[in-house]
Amino acid sequence: DTAVSQTPKYLVTQMGNDKSIKCEQNLGHDTMYWYKQDSKKFLKIMFSYNNKELIINETVPNRFSPKSPDKAHLNLHINSLELGDSAVYFCASSLTVNTEAFFGQGTRLTVV
């Protein structure tokens, strides 16, 4: 019974394509996040939503667009994929802002 689940786990796609990664949490948390782990293994926040409202939007290209249809879901859509987008993307949730976050298993995106 996975707390934070994201799909797909692996995604290989060509440059220029548009793709989405889905995330769902069944913990009843109010806050959800997207993190990116790059080739240097650095975990960096991209977006944070609290009660479906965007509260953190780091310096991320506007090709990346998060969508939160409800508190339990935060999907990430990426347009016009580039080679540099290749990374592992983690979804996470927390009870509120500033409490410990629980992470999904990650989606390894490879752009070829």
Added chain:
Amino acid sequence: DQQVKQNSPSLSVQEGRISILNCDYTNSMFDYFLWYKKYPAEGPTFLISISSIKDKNEDGRFTVFLNKSAKHLSLHIVPSQPGDSAVYFCAGTASKLTFGTGTRLQVTL
């Protein structure tokens, strides 16, 4: 600007001994600190946390120490077990979690 630094990319410790993982931060607004453990091909798992008003928090084999004046925290694992082998991330938060680059711990037999 890396606000959370883990200067040791790797650490090897013998089973049964103490593992000490270190973390330094620069953001004085951080009011809560966390340690996460990550196995390959899995997401980070929350391990232990500490509020900035405390200097120590203990949970079983894991203890986190915070030295605010030095902007330094450390995670002690004692005794270390082979299953502790993983990458450990420290993180600080004011309004968002900011992670360090991780330390790979290898516990040898």
